[in-house]
Amino acid sequence: MTSPATDAYTTRQSSASPTPDFTVTVTASTQTVSTRRMTSDSTTSGDYSYSDSGAGTGGSSGGMGDGNTGGTGGSGNGNGGVGGGNGNGNGNGNGNAGGTGSGTHSGSGGQSQRPNILVFICDDLGRADLSYTEGNIWTPTPHIDKLAWDGIILNRFYTNPICTPTRAAFMTGKYPFRTGMQTASISQGEPWGVPLEFKFQPQYFKDLGYQTYHVGKWHLGEYTRQYFPNARSFDYSYGFTGGAANWWNYTEGWITPVPVSGRDVRENGKRILANDTNNAYYPDLINHKAEQIIRNQDPSKPFYMYYATPLVRSASNGFGDAQASVPQFQLRPSALSFSEQFPERKRQLALIQALDDTFMRITEAVVNKGIANNTILVFFADNGAPVPKAGTFVRGSNYGVNWPLRQGKGTLFEGGTRVNAFIWSPLLKKRGRITNQLFHSTDWLPTLYEAAGGNLHDLAAEKLDGFSHWKSFQSGLNYGPRKELVSNIDQISNQYAMIYEDQYGGLYKLLGGNVLNNVFTGWFAPPGTNAEDTDEAPNWKTWTPISINCNFPEGTEVSPCVPWKADCLFDLTNDPCEKNNIAESYPAMLRLLQSKIKAYNVTSYPAVITGYDPASQPELWEGWWVPWKDPQPFDEGVTTNPLIPVESF
Numbered sequence: 001m002t003s004p005a006t007d008a009y010t011t012r013q014s015s016a017s018p019t020p021d022f023t024v025t026v027t028a029s030t031q032t033v034s035t036r037r038m039t040s041d042s043t044t045s046g047d048y049s050y051s052d053s054g055a056g057t058g059g060s061s062g063g064m065g066d067g068n069t070g071g072t073g074g075s076g077n078g079n080g081g082v083g084g085g086n087g088n089g090n091g092n093g094n095g096n097a098g099g100t101g102s103g104t105h106s107g108s109g110g111q112s113q114r115p116n117i118l119v120f121i122c123d124d125l126g127r128a129d130l131s132y133t134e135g136n137i138w139t140p141t142p143h144i145d146k147l148a149w150d151g152i153i154l155n156r157f158y159t160n161p162i163c164t165p166t167r168a169a170f171m172t173g174k175y176p177f178r179t180g181m182q183t184a185s186i187s188q189g190e191p192w193g194v195p196l197e198f199k200f201q202p203q204y205f206k207d208l209g210y211q212t213y214h215v216g217k218w219h220l221g222e223y224t225r226q227y228f229p230n231a232r233s234f235d236y237s238y239g240f241t242g243g244a245a246n247w248w249n250y251t252e253g254w255i256t257p258v259p260v261s262g263r264d265v266r267e268n269g270k271r272i273l274a275n276d277t278n279n280a281y282y283p284d285l286i287n288h289k290a291e292q293i294i295r296n297q298d299p300s301k302p303f304y305m306y307y308a309t310p311l312v313r314s315a316s317n318g319f320g321d322a323q324a325s326v327p328q329f330q331l332r333p334s335a336l337s338f339s340e341q342f343p344e345r346k347r348q349l350a351l352i353q354a355l356d357d358t359f360m361r362i363t364e365a366v367v368n369k370g371i372a373n374n375t376i377l378v379f380f381a382d383n384g385a386p387v388p389k390a391g392t393f394v395r396g397s398n399y400g401v402n403w404p405l406r407q408g409k410g411t412l413f414e415g416g417t418r419v420n421a422f423i424w425s426p427l428l429k430k431r432g433r434i435t436n437q438l439f440h441s442t443d444w445l446p447t448l449y450e451a452a453g454g455n456l457h458d459l460a461a462e463k464l465d466g467f468s469h470w471k472s473f474q475s476g477l478n479y480g481p482r483k484e485l486v487s488n489i490d491q492i493s494n495q496y497a498m499i500y501e502d503q504y505g506g507l508y509k510l511l512g513g514n515v516l517n518n519v520f521t522g523w524f525a526p527p528g529t530n531a532e533d534t535d536e537a538p539n540w541k542t543w544t545p546i547s548i549n550c551n552f553p554e555g556t557e558v559s560p561c562v563p564w565k566a567d568c569l570f571d572l573t574n575d576p577c578e579k580n581n582i583a584e585s586y587p588a589m590l591r592l593l594q595s596k597i598k599a600y601n602v603t604s605y606p607a608v609i610t611g612y613d614p615a616s617q618p619e620l621w622e623g624w625w626v627p628w629k630d631p632q633p634f635d636e637g638v639t640t641n642p643l644i645p646v647e648s649f
């Protein structure tokens with residue numbers, strides 16, 4: 001590969017600065033905000049301004065107006081100030097023109113613009129693999145930590161244990177067992193997806209006047225174009241339709257029933273040809289695209305972006321290849337110094353560094369655009385990390401760490417379903433705090449809809465399973481509207497769990513059915529640390545305010561749980577690591593939750609999973625995965641190289 005675009009990319013990769021060369025010049029006051037951390041007892045409201053003065057500071061190269069008087073030039077994004085609620089003027093100046101824009105900010109109480117929504121979803125991120133959680137010294141994630149501590153950390157955030165169901169729950173606001181998505185993730189060549197009768201989240205925001213963007217992974221259906229992101233309410237889409245791609249040639253593979261592999265990268269549903277992506281590192285490729293979108297956004301219109309990074313998917317890419325990262329991350333001290341004895345874990349540490357960089361770049365794009373004051377960012381993982389003893393795990397793959405939570409991806413134990421999440425926005429009145437309120441991935445839809453100024457009554461007809469936590473977030477109180485959640489009910493593989501909060505605030509969890517292949521139900525300690533070997537390894541973590549304290553010896557079962565033989569019950573409040581099965585000693589609670597699960601099960605939508613269709617084989621489609629059941633499976637392709645500086649377009 002010697003095309004000019006490849007050379008340009010290589011040069012940029014090797015430069016000292018990771019900042020793309022088309023990034024706008026940042027004013028000094030903007031830089032200030034990017035390193036600012038709020039104190040945990042902040043009670044001010046809406047005062048996240050870029051400078052202490054109220055004067056606008058429109059820059060000569062795309063700076064922003066800000067403060068109470070609005071900017072003159074640049075994309076002014078003034079804030080109503082303390083107590084000013086949503087007084088949020090919007091300058092319409094053209095940032096690139098330099099100093100000639102006319103800010104139209106009207107100050108406190110002025111015409112408010114709906115907040116931008118930026119959803120950042122990680123793939124297979126272990127709960128202990130961010131430094132804001134367990135303080136793991138091997139996985140420093142300073143950029144993620146910064147906004148986590150400055151926002152509201154959701155310490156009891158739950159998802160489904162695998163990709164497709166969680167993403168479906170997020171998009172529809174409904175439990176996967178109510179949309180037929182409860183059983184599996186979609187493999188390439190399988191003709192199924194989230195049934196078209198279910199409305200996706202971006203449509204709600206389009207109804208409120210938003211422009212909607214999808215970048216990165218999809219994994220919600222691909223066999224006809226009706227299941228592609230554009231058909232499901234995204235104005236623009238760039239990424240891959242499946243679950244896990246090779247990060248240099250954009251192929252995805254599947255092993256069963258026959259090993260097949262094909263290319264999968266699309267813009268607005270059209271193939272992006274090989275000479276256009278030049279084998280750039282996939283996480284970088286989509287970073288560039290997201291940065292372009294944010295940079296080019298018309299500041300007078302709110303946007304909703306679903307940014308689904310392929311990071312840090314720790315298992316193989318589905319075709320047996322373990323995910324690896326590029327040298328700039330492999331050579332970070334945290335990865336470099338890790339023992340060669342554990343190459344899979346060492347690779348994973350590099351991926352986590354790449355994740356933190358990705359997050360930094362996306363958030364900097366928002367800050368550089370001058371819209372951070374009016375943006376809501378949510379961060380969460382789609383499921384826990386897979387652990388090597390899980391039975392279906394491919395040896396040689398990377399792995400993440402959920403320790404000391406039990407088990408991991410693919411199981412309904414806490415390691416598979418209790419994952420990292422936070423919300424950050426200057427629009428949050430009480431932030432810089434942690435909440436233990438139960439929060440499920442279905443809750444984002446109504447929560448963000450209300451945050452955007454939508455009327456919750458408009459959602460009533462949709463019969464969502466999600467609850468809006470927006471009022472709770474704004475109240476500063478540590479409890480929310482949700483008192484129970486269903487982790488999943490999967491009738492085909494026989495797997496179910498739910499969590500219930502009793503009248504005293506205690507959390508109880510029922511768990512039953514199979515655990516993958518029923519070969520391992522325990523805890524997986526991070527290798528190379530003293531969580532596994534107390535004699536030689538260094539301390540693997542420092543404590544943070546949300547580190548998990550098991551209350552029992554880590555990694556040791558107190559009272560056995562064999563869920564395929566009998567339902568288990570855990571007191572999650574006092575036993576977050578699920579070490580002590582109390583099913584026998586709390587029969588009334590056990591019966592209550594069993595009756596609840598039965599009642600939920602009656603409302604299930606039959607699973608829509610369908611097996612592999614050989615007609616999808618990439619060999620039949622010039623080496624591509626295509627929407628093979630669509631009237632027009634093949635398209636002419638598109639040229640959309642995001643590695644060329646945006647000024648060239």
Ligand SMILES: [Ca+2]
Binds near residue numbers: 123383
């Ligand atoms: Ca996942």
